[in-house]
Amino acid sequence: MERRDQILLIVIALLAILAVYVDLNIDHPAWLENLLAWQPEGARKIAIRYGLDLRGGLKVSLVADVPEGQEVDRVSMETARQIVENRVNGLGLAETIVQIQGGRRIIVELPGIDDPELAIEIIRGTALLEFVDAGYVPLMKGTVVTTTLGGPRLTESPVVTMPVAPEATPTLPLAPATVVTETAPTTPTVTPGVYETILTGADLDQVGLDRDDMGYFIPFRLKAEAADKFAQYTASHVGQYLCIVLDKEVISCPQIQEAIPGGNGRITLGNATYQEAHGLAVQLHYGALPIPLRVETATTVGPTLGEISVQKSVRAGIIGLSIVLLFMLVYYRVLGGVADLALLLYAALNLALYKLAPVTLTLPGIAGFLLSAGMAVDANILVFERMKEEIRAGRSLRAALEAGFNRAWTSIRDSQISILIACAVLYFFGTNFGASMVKGFALTLAIGTMINLFTAIVVTRTFLRTLLRLAGNWLQTRRWLLSV
Amino acid sequence: MFNLVEKRRWFFTISAILIVLSLGMMILTQIRFGKPLRLAVDFTGGSLFVLHFDGPATEPAIQDVFAANGLPETIIQRLGRPEDNTWQVRTREVTPEQVRAIFSDLAEKVAPVNRDLSTYESVSPIVGGEVTRAAGIAITVAAVIIVGFIWWSFRRVPHSVRYGVSAIAAMFHALIIVIGFYALMGFLQGWEVDALFLTAVLTVTSFSVQDTIVMFDRIRENILRYREEPFERIANRSILETIHRSLATQLNAIFVMIAIILFGGETIRPFITAMLVGMLVGTYSSFGIAVPLVVAWEQATQHRARKATA
Numbered sequence: 001m002e003r004r005d006q007i008l009l010i011v012i013a014l015l016a017i018l019a020v021y022v023d024l025n026i027d028h029p030a031w032l033e034n035l036l037a038w039q040p041e042g043a044r045k046i047a048i049r050y051g052l053d054l055r056g057g058l059k060v061s062l063v064a065d066v067p068e069g070q071e072v073d074r075v076s077m078e079t080a081r082q083i084v085e086n087r088v089n090g091l092g093l094a095e096t097i098v099q100i101q102g103g104r105r106i107i108v109e110l111p112g113i114d115d116p117e118l119a120i121e122i123i124r125g126t127a128l129l130e131f132v133d134a135g136y137v138p139l140m141k142g143t144v145v146t147t148t149l150g151g152p153r154l155t156e157s158p159v160v161t162m163p164v165a166p167e168a169t170p171t172l173p174l175a176p177a178t179v180v181t182e183t184a185p186t187t188p189t190v191t192p193g194v195y196e197t198i199l200t201g202a203d204l205d206q207v208g209l210d211r212d213d214m215g216y217f218i219p220f221r222l223k224a225e226a227a228d229k230f231a232q233y234t235a236s237h238v239g240q241y242l243c244i245v246l247d248k249e250v251i252s253c254p255q256i257q258e259a260i261p262g263g264n265g266r267i268t269l270g271n272a273t274y275q276e277a278h279g280l281a282v283q284l285h286y287g288a289l290p291i292p293l294r295v296e297t298a299t300t301v302g303p304t305l306g307e308i309s310v311q312k313s314v315r316a317g318i319i320g321l322s323i324v325l326l327f328m329l330v331y332y333r334v335l336g337g338v339a340d341l342a343l344l345l346y347a348a349l350n351l352a353l354y355k356l357a358p359v360t361l362t363l364p365g366i367a368g369f370l371l372s373a374g375m376a377v378d379a380n381i382l383v384f385e386r387m388k389e390e391i392r393a394g395r396s397l398r399a400a401l402e403a404g405f406n407r408a409w410t411s412i413r414d415s416q417i418s419i420l421i422a423c424a425v426l427y428f429f430g431t432n433f434g435a436s437m438v439k440g441f442a443l444t445l446a447i448g449t450m451i452n453l454f455t456a457i458v459v460t461r462t463f464l465r466t467l468l469r470l471a472g473n474w475l476q477t478r479r480w481l482l483s484v
Numbered sequence: 485m486f487n488l489v490e491k492r493r494w495f496f497t498i499s500a501i502l503i504v505l506s507l508g509m510m511i512l513t514q515i516r517f518g519k520p521l522r523l524a525v526d527f528t529g530g531s532l533f534v535l536h537f538d539g540p541a542t543e544p545a546i547q548d549v550f551a552a553n554g555l556p557e558t559i560i561q562r563l564g565r566p567e568d569n570t571w572q573v574r575t576r577e578v579t580p581e582q583v584r585a586i587f588s589d590l591a592e593k594v595a596p597v598n599r600d601l602s603t604y605e606s607v608s609p610i611v612g613g614e615v616t617r618a619a620g621i622a623i624t625v626a627a628v629i630i631v632g633f634i635w636w637s638f639r640r641v642p643h644s645v646r647y648g649v650s651a652i653a654a655m656f657h658a659l660i661i662v663i664g665f666y667a668l669m670g671f672l673q674g675w676e677v678d679a680l681f682l683t684a685v686l687t688v689t690s691f692s693v694q695d696t697i698v699m700f701d702r703i704r705e706n707i708l709r710y711r712e713e714p715f716e717r718i719a720n721r722s723i724l725e726t727i728h729r730s731l732a733t734q735l736n737a738i739f740v741m742i743a744i745i746l747f748g749g750e751t752i753r754p755f756i757t758a759m760l761v762g763m764l765v766g767t768y769s770s771f772g773i774a775v776p777l778v779v780a781w782e783q784a785t786q787h788r789a790r791k792a793t794a
Contacts (some may be wrong), residue, residue: 063608205768367748
């Protein structure tokens with residue numbers, strides 16, 4: 001028995017040291033952060049993640065804008081997600097999230113965005129694919145142009161970065177000769193002048209993806225009407241360049257080798273990778289998004305507001321927990337002091353877990369943590385009240401301690417289970433539907449409840465046993481210290 | 485021994501008054517807002533702006549800007565102190581283009597909006613419907629679990645139906661009062677029922693049922709221990725033995741909640757307040773309603789039994 005307590009004490013001490021070390025607001029060594037194998041590679045770090053309500057930013061939920069009841073296939077959703085992610089990456093923000101939720105929703109989180117409305121427009125906007133007449137001068141890949149259908153949306157508007165290899169040397173059609181060598185400029189240059197749009201993505205009927213000895217190529221077929229127009233145009237413009245422009249940015253600029261009748265053509269991509277070729281094919285096929293997306297919910301929080309919320313929560317937490325610590329000390333004296341130690345360890349363990357897991361903290365999440373801390377002493381109180389009863393009934397301190405823990409156990413177990421059940425219901429409610437705030441609360445409350453089982457039972461009991469072994473006789477004669 | 489159960493008529497009267505007041509608040513809300521509770525955009529769909537202006541603003545000026553941008557129906561409220569220059573505006577769902585236009589018009593005609601301190605939330609009515617449905621499912625699941633839990637706890641107790649029904653009655657009593665309180669705050673402070681309110685209600689309901697079960701458990705123990713005592717005395721003894729525990733543990737949660745209400749952010753104040761009120765009413769309903777109901781039931785049947793033998 002004694003030996004078990006000693007081992008437990010050592011384990012608790014080590015856990016406490018580890019938790020405090022993780023909690024410290026310092027730069028932890030990279031090798032340590034790399035041990036967190038469950039976190040995504042490259043983004044492993046020991047830090048608290050704040051939700052959008054605490055750091056400010058934009059959260060948008062986009063839904064597939066198809067008639068009620070119509071199925072949206074997973075591939076289209078995933079493609080749409082990738083395209084949205086590309087656009088989001090173009091905004092140049094850190095720690096953005098783009099994920100599919102349920103069958104037909106895409107959730108986008110953009111922390112620290114300056115212009116939420118512009119971001120929404122960019123994310124949702126249907127990218128426009130155009131074939132423009134460039135005359136005899138090929139345009140460099142990445143050039144931003146103005147066409148007869150309008151100019152770039154906004155000069156600072158981030159353009160969709162096309163997943164095409166810079167060395168890709170497209171030719172059109174089927175021509176073996178490489179006509180244009182292109183290099184990707186680092187910054188897109190805006191070319192003055194208005195280029196005539198011959199066709200748009202809406203004129204494409206079918207788009208495929210194939211490869212031959214030369215690498216990947218995208219065969220396409222135009223709709224009947226457009227095919228005639230294309231045939232006439234190519235017949236009269238042999239030797240000139242026809243540029244493929246997506247959202248006013250040139251993605252390739254092949255030379256017309258000969259008239260293309262029948263509306264069939266191909267865009268060769270040279271040594272592009274499968275992902276790049278597939279990405280382009282998808283964009284060509286769908287004119288950008290495979291399914292129309294509608295903004296379903298949008299939430300923006302000013303960054304300063306988030307900061308203020310964090311400060312206020314920390315202050316409220318410190319005040320609230322201090323009162324709890326003080327109350328326990330005054331009301332249960334020595335026992336309360338031990339419970340306080342356990343509560344401090346509880347808080348440290350929770351914070352450490354938030355950093356390691358990681359748990360994204362939201363305002364209701366912090367409330368859930370604080371509340372669970374307030375209730376963490378619940379188990380202690382159940383035990384202490386039982387202990388006091390037993391001591392009054394004339395039992396020795398040691399016997400009262402064991403009896404207190406044993407007899408209070410069922411009550412503690414029941415109350416913890418009922419909280420965990422409530423959390424499970426809430427978590428389910430928060431996960432599946434638009435109420436993500438609820439999820440944060442349920443998660444921190446549930447984590448707190450489970451950690452509490454450890455600190456309130458194992459830790460407190462070990463501490464008290466040790467205390468009684470060291471100072472049991474002394475306490476026996478000073479029962480007021482145990483508030484009996 | 486202090487006799488709480490003997491005073492049950494008082495408790496029943498107080499509770500009846502509270503329930504009538506709560507229902508009255510809901511009826512008033514129904515008359516004023518067309519629904520028994522003011523629902524937030526989470527459930528109804530629509531947009532909620534919290535605007536922090538750099539200078540003083542007035543309700544008509546804000547309303548004019550929204551109306552000029554195609555949003556004639558707005559509910560506008562001041563938040564915090566007048567010098568905070570913070571206003572809450574509710575309207576139907578807005579598009580990003582409208583938001584852009586509204587912000588620039590506000591800057592021109594009212595006062596510049598400090599975007600760093602402002603928020604807006606826009607929810608389409610379809611999502612609102614879905615969230616409402618999800619909330620309905622969550623409440624149903626929770627209710628089934630709670631009733632199942634109560635049934636399971638008392639499956640071997642004589643007259644288990646009495647305990648079960650009393651516990652559920654106490655639970656509904658607490659729920660009605662919390663909802664009535666929120667309806668009142670809807671009038672006074674513009675509080676709206678959102679997903680967080682639902683969370684608060686579900687959480688405190690589970691606590692309060694737990695509390696009731698602890699008291700009933702003690703009654704079960706004490707019936708065996710004090711066979712010669714009348715039931716009323718046993719029930720009262722059980723309350724006094726457990727109330728210490730109930731109050732002491734809740735006291736700590738209450739400390740934390742009051743600290744959050746006073747010093748925490750405004751955003752979660754309604755949420756925590758609902759939880760605090762729910763916890764207080766929940767505890768009260770355990771010793772003021774649940775146990776006295778069981779006692780009253782017991783005495784009524786005894787009374788009838790005595791009449792039958794007489």
